[in-house]
Amino acid sequence: MPAYYLEAFTVTLGIFLLIAEAFVPGKQKSWVGLIAVVGLLGVLGMTIWAIGPDKSLEAKAWTKFALWDLYKFDATARFYKILALVAAIFVLILAIDYRSILARYTGESNDESGTGEYYSLIVIATAAMMWMASAKNLSMLFVSLELLTVTFYILVAFMKRNVGSLEAGVKYLILGALSTGFLVYGMAWIYGATGSLSLDAITLAANTTAPTTPLLFGIALMIIALGFKVGAAPMHFWIPDVYQGAPTPTTAFLSVGSKGAGFMALMTVMAPFSATPYAEKLFGVLSILACITLVVGNFGAIPQNNFKRLLAYSSIANAGFLLLAVAANRDGSTSLSSPQLVGFYLASYLLMTMAAFFILSILRVQCGSDNIDALDGLSKRNPILAVAVTIIMASLAGVPLTVGFVGKFFVFRAAMEAGMVVPVVIAAITAAAGFYYYFKILRAVWWNTPNHKEAIPLDGSSLFTFALTFLTIAILVFGVWPQPLMNLIK
Amino acid sequence: MSSFLFLIPFLAAIAIIFGSPARLTARGAAIATFLLGMYAATDWSNAMWSFTFSALTIPSLDMAFGFLNGTSVVMVALAVIVLLAAVFTGKAPEGREKLYFASSLLIGAGAIGAFVSTDLFFFYAFHELALIPTFLMIGLLGRGSRKEIAWKITIYLGVGSLILLAGLVWLAREAGTYNIITMLAAQKAGTLQIDPTTQKSIAALLIVGFGTLVSLFPFHSWAAPAYASAPAPTAMLHAGVLKKFGLYGLLQLAVPLLPIGMNAWLTPLLVLLLGNILWVGLVTINQKRLDSMLGHSSVMHMGYIFLALAAVVASNAAGKTNQFGIPAATVLMFAHGISIAMLFGLADRIERSTGSLDFSDLGGLAKPAPVLAFLFGIAGMASLGLPGLANFSGEVMVFLAGFEGRDATASLGPVQIATILSLWGVVISAVYVLRAYRNTFQGPTVNSTVSATDLTLMEKIPAILLAIALLVVGIYPRILLQLLS
Structure with a gap:
């Protein structure tokens, strides 16, 4: 099966749901989300059989398509498609759980008619991420990144009767447009310097010709643009506000999916230059960015009292670790390649962040609050959930025997192998700061006594329980036995 | 077999969280662990105690358990004795039995796990595992200004562990393996020669890292208030057993592998x-x-x-x-x-x-x-x-x-x-x-x-x-x- 069927099927699913949602009568819309989950599970299954032209046994017509000049399919691309699909499936489940809040701010209360499009937009954004994982041409990269960003403009501002959501939408729109400007401008400079938008041709040009300032300038502009997307300091200012204002499922998707896509794009753009004279400057810039991001993210998180904002800073901090992973692999000397390192870290980040957003969503739905103090006394209200929160926060903080530690451990190890002593020291100090703010959650859960009016037991729906159990067990299993996850990345 | 030594208390802790009667389960598990530990001490060189399971091939990480040498056996014996005493000591506050007993078992499991690990990664990991129950127990059931003390111990030990992690990763990189047995064998055979300047840097990291965990002066100020505040079983297990992890690590790793660095x-x-x-x-x-x-x-x-x-x-x-x-x-x-x-x-x-x-x-x-x-x-x-x-x-x-x-x-x-x-x-x-x-x-x-x-x-x-x-x-x-x- 040609690999591009995956995206084709996903987009078709998205459009089908959009139309079906408009024509099927009734005020309940959660079925749209359920169909989307089933459909994406189907696409996830299809990734097993998807192949590129190089793996095709007979020369079928599709192997000759011009599409393959823009679109590649290899183990890395497959892994990032799987990552996007898994993230989307969890976000859809989260959205189904969260629909009462979406409904409240999109129409009359208890009227879900305004929430149907939300699910199909998530599916379309997933297709964009999947395309991006396969881009081997800057134009393809740009188009898929724009499809993703434009979809996110809507997803962020989806709660049209909520001022916070609208404000976040405007902020995201302005800064997103600005970063797109940087991206296109950078691509134009690269095109001017190398005469091509194809990454293969750019690699060839960068390796054979003497270094030129225009090319360096072009790449620098693209690093700035992608820095916006992944939330690298000092391009991180939009993150706390947008994350806090957006509907929680959107925030989860932004912090897992959009960040993953951004790193995918960053690695795609950096790959042609890794063995050229540009490498030292570029990877040097990346390691400086990594250090600033680690400091800003981890220390910015310390004073936060809002759980959602805390997770926003945590997402900046994790972007710092990911940048360090990208920067560590400057000459391919580390035993894990950077797509493997970043891939593993993103997968671990997906599991624990998604789980944290499930907790956040149930807090919002049942306690009506995003603040950490809504978790007060959870150990008395719901002991099993309290244990799950403990495991999730321990994993985010990087306590061993959880998947979060394994990811951080690989990054430390790679940076050590690359001899980056100063960044490692900064990463170690900031990771210790991480203990403080993640344990703040544990303090609320275990030490504080429940506030009388908020003593709600937080019993989730069966879908919620299933998803959270799955994620928590995955955090522990992959923390002890990372091999299956690593096998996916190859 | 040696993995059962920490699996019994670990699984018992999980059972307690999911509603099994706390005191009975904890005591039963501690007795079983004690008996198994004593048996292990009499027959520790038997090959049946070692166990390896590949957690990851590249980079090679094994879940490897067994006894490195007699020191590991003595430490395991110490851990099972103190664990048994700890679950029989003290009185769980009303409504907190689950946390009280599960935490003791988890601290015990973490300590035993570290002493029977023959892989650097899991050696480190098990010790860290015990940090969370310690934090919760002191903060929730401690005496005096328990919350400040719980924060202090967590930050001290967290920073110490990260410094230690840097040292251990560096050591493993020089040795080319995470397997402690292979490392020690290579050192004995003379095939592992770490350059003196590197030894010196790694030794410094290990002394500060492990030293913080053992409360080496001047990194000791967390210890006394924490033990004074902690509930009895936590203080017994932490001061008695878990703290020895740092000394054990120096004794098993730094002293044999970094002779020049330590001497410096x-x-x-x-x-x-x-x-x-x-x-x-x-x-x-x-x-x-x-x-x-x-x-x-x-x-x-x-x-x-x-x-x-x-x-x-x-x-x-x-x-x-x-x-x-x-x-x-x-x-x-x-x-x-x-x-x-x-x-x-x-x-x-x-x-x-x-x-x-x-x-x-x-x-x-x-x-x-x-x-x-x-x-x-x-x-x-x-x-x-x-x-x-x-x-x-x-x-x-x-x-x-x-x-x-x-x-x-x-x-x-x-x-x-x-x-x-x-x-x-x-x-x-x-x-x-x-x-x-x-x-x-x-x-x-x-x-x-x-x-x-x-x-x-x-x-x-x-x-x-x-x-x-x-x-x-x-x-x-x-x-x-x-x-x-």
């Missing part, structure tokens, strides 16, 4: 350990409360074990083998673990029956509670190094190790000078232990102690168990030493 830091290390023995010792004398006196004394005694390590490092650098050094460190770790656990367990009992641990509120407790006074006396005498009890054999060997192989015609080396100075520590311990005993148990009874009750049968069990361990090792230390030969 010998003099600073000696100064720091004298800080533990003399400075912290004097601070201990000045304590006004029994719990904080015990906390400080446990910091102080770490100095002797560091001294044994330093003696081994100095002998290795001179090309000799120090036959006393490693046995001294191991026996003393065991003895200190047992005696401090016993003291913390009994101190908790004193507080529950008198309502205070302030020396000014105590006195004459021997009259209403003679058994308590007798058992506390044994543990206290052990702690000050009375012959016939386990700590004495350890401390004597430490001092012998300090002078081991010295050329009688040469002038005193730094290790010998440190040994002589640290002998004063014995006097200091005698002062604070005897004063504490007098203030608590002797003299006329006062308001708080007049109605105190003696130990019940269930309360005697853990204390007697620990007392037996102290006596057996004190009278017949060969029982441990034969494991080390």
Whole structure:
């Protein structure tokens, strides 16, 4: 099966749901989300059989398509498609759980008619991420990144009767447009310097010709643009506000999916230059960015009292670790390649962040609050959930025997192998700061006594329980036995 | 098989969280672990104890468990004994039984897991696992300003662990493997030669990292308040067992693998350990409360074990083998673990029956509670190094190790000078232990102690168990030493 069927099927699913949602009568819309989950599970299954032209046994017509000049399919691309699909499936489940809040701010209360499009937009954004994982041409990269960003403009501002959501939408729109400007401008400079938008041709040009300032300038502009997307300091200012204002499922998707896509794009753009004279400057810039991001993210998180904002800073901090992973692999000397390192870290980040957003969503739905103090006394209200929160926060903080530690451990190890002593020291100090703010959650859960009016037991729906159990067990299993996850990345 | 040693308490903790009766499950699991641990100690070289499971091929990470050498066996024995005593000690507050017992089991599982890991990654990982239950227990059920103390211990140990992680990753990178057995074998065969400057840097990271975890002066300020505040089982397990992880790591990794690096830091290390023995010792004398006196004394005694390590490092650098050094460190770790656990367990009992641990509120407790006074006396005498009890054999060997192989015609080396100075520590311990005993148990009874009750049968069990361990090792230390030969 040609690999591009995956995206084709996903987009078709998205459009089908959009139309079906408009024509099927009734005020309940959660079925749209359920169909989307089933459909994406189907696409996830299809990734097993998807192949590129190089793996095709007979020369079928599709192997000759011009599409393959823009679109590649290899183990890395497959892994990032799987990552996007898994993230989307969890976000859809989260959205189904969260629909009462979406409904409240999109129409009359208890009227879900305004929430149907939300699910199909998530599916379309997933297709964009999947395309991006396969881009081997800057134009393809740009188009898929724009499809993703434009979809996110809507997803962020989806709660049209909520001022916070609208404000976040405007902020995201302005800064997103600005970063797109940087991206296109950078691509134009690269095109001017190398005469091509194809990454293969750019690699060839960068390796054979003497270094030129225009090319360096072009790449620098693209690093700035992608820095916006992944939330690298000092391009991180939009993150706390947008994350806090957006509907929680959107925030989860932004912090897992959009960040993953951004790193995918960053690695795609950096790959042609890794063995050229540009490498030292570029990877040097990346390691400086990594250090600033680690400091800003981890220390910015310390004073936060809002759980959602805390997770926003945590997402900046994790972007710092990911940048360090990208920067560590400057000459391919580390035993894990950077797509493997970043891939593993993103997968671990997906599991624990998604789980944290499930907790956040149930807090919002049942306690009506995003603040950490809504978790007060959870150990008395719901002991099993309290244990799950403990495991999730321990994993985010990087306590061993959880998947979060394994990811951080690989990054430390790679940076050590690359001899980056100063960044490692900064990463170690900031990771210790991480203990403080993640344990703040544990303090609320275990030490504080429940506030009388908020003593709600937080019993989730069966879908919620299933998803959270799955994620928590995955955090522990992959923390002890990372091999299956690593096998996916190859 | 060795993996069952930590799996039993770990799974029991999970069962407790999911509703199995807390006290019964915890005690059953601790007894099973104890029996298995004792069996392992008699037959530890049997191949059935080692177990390897590949967690990841590139980079190679194995879940490898087994016993590295006799020191691991002694540490496991210490852990299972103290775990058994800990789940029988203390009283869980109303409505908190689950957390109380599950935490003890998890701390025990973490410590045992670290001592039976033969892979660096899991060796480190298991120790960290025990941090969370410690944090929760102190913060939730501790005494005094428990929340500040819980934060302090978490941040101290978190930073210490990260420094340690950097050192261990660097060490593994130089050795080319995470398998400790392979590392030690390569070192013995001479194929693992780490360049001296690198050794020096790794040794510095390991001394600071492990040192913070063992409360080496001046990274010790977390320990005394934490132990004073922690609920009895947590204090017993942490001070008795988990803290030994740092010394164990230095003994098994830094001393054999980084001989040049450790020797380069010998003099600073000696100064720091004298800080533990003399400075912290004097601070201990000045304590006004029994719990904080015990906390400080446990910091102080770490100095002797560091001294044994330093003696081994100095002998290795001179090309000799120090036959006393490693046995001294191991026996003393065991003895200190047992005696401090016993003291913390009994101190908790004193507080529950008198309502205070302030020396000014105590006195004459021997009259209403003679058994308590007798058992506390044994543990206290052990702690000050009375012959016939386990700590004495350890401390004597430490001092012998300090002078081991010295050329009688040469002038005193730094290790010998440190040994002589640290002998004063014995006097200091005698002062604070005897004063504490007098203030608590002797003299006329006062308001708080007049109605105190003696130990019940269930309360005697853990204390007697620990007392037996102290006596057996004190009278017949060969029982441990034969494991080390």
